[in-house]
Amino acid sequence: MSTSIGIAYADYVPRLIAQYRGAVDHVEIPFEQLLRAPQALDLQRSVPVILHCASLSLAGDVPIPAPRAEALRRWVGESGTPWVGEHLAYLRADGTHLHLAGHTGVPFGDDLDIGYTVSPQFSEAVLERVACQTAYWEEFLGVPLLLENGPSYFSMPGSTMSQSSFIAALCARRPATRLLLDLAHLSVTCANMQLDPHAELAKLPLESVVEIHVSGISDEAGLCWDDHAKRVPQSVFDLLDHALLRATPRAITLEYNWDSSMPFGAIAADLARIRTACMAVAA
Secondary structure, eight states: OOOEEEEEOOTTHHHHHHHSTTSOSEEEEEHHHHHHOGGGGGGGGTSOEEEEESOSOTTSSSOOOHHHHHHHHHHHHHHTOSOEEEESSEEEEOSTTGGGGGGGOOOOOSSEEEEEEEOOOOSHHHHHHHHHHHHHHHHHHSSOEEEEOOOOSSOOTTOOSOHHHHHHHHHHHOTTOEEEEEHHHHHHHHHHHTOOHHHHHHHSOGGGEEEEEEOEEEEETTEEEEETTSOOOHHHHHHHHHHTTTOOOSEEEEOOOSOTTSOHHHHHHHHHHHHHHHHHHHO
16 A cells, blocks of 8 residues: 655645645644634645544543534534644643642633643553543544654653553554654654663554654754744754654655745755655655
């Protein structure tokens, strides 16, 4: 099966597709963006759509509000997405320690929505929670749920394993688990945790990878950060080349969705670089 090469949705994407015909096989659209701009799904007329998500809080213990869950299920049906990618992360907390955030002056409710996917504690308890929640949401949505490794900026207290070991253990616990491998996130995590990214890549069950993300990276305040406004560095392309030796992804998505001024020629060149990497393995 050939690998679909696509791009994350941004305002410029329709113009890119029209100008570089054949360069984009699919567009990945965040579910949260469809809530605000449903017209983004008009791209379905040009290319297939893959739905991404940052709402389920798979590693958390506070459920998603029912109206948002129903909206996600509706957009899964309307988009015709073959799967939904979701982060191995949490977004909500139960407000137990709300008093600790009192100094911020932010009017939180009883449940706190952080608004950003946060890397969880990598422990046995969280592993069991993620396995159960993944199975539940796959049944609810009616499509596979791909778990995406998020970027880690510090070691979460209480963790008993690394991110790669956690993901490997999850796939062993639940063989039906499918992965969305974000290579920039892997690189960021390893830089911040002082790990070798190629060694960590080797620990992952790459046979479970269905989709791969590639994007840019930046350095600030002594940390390495995920950055969709920067071009993919050679180090991430090197990880892609190595991953493709063991993984056979159905899709690879270039995430350049934080800067609409990025030159189209640069985007097209990086899409071509990804396609060449896939063709080299297939040859």
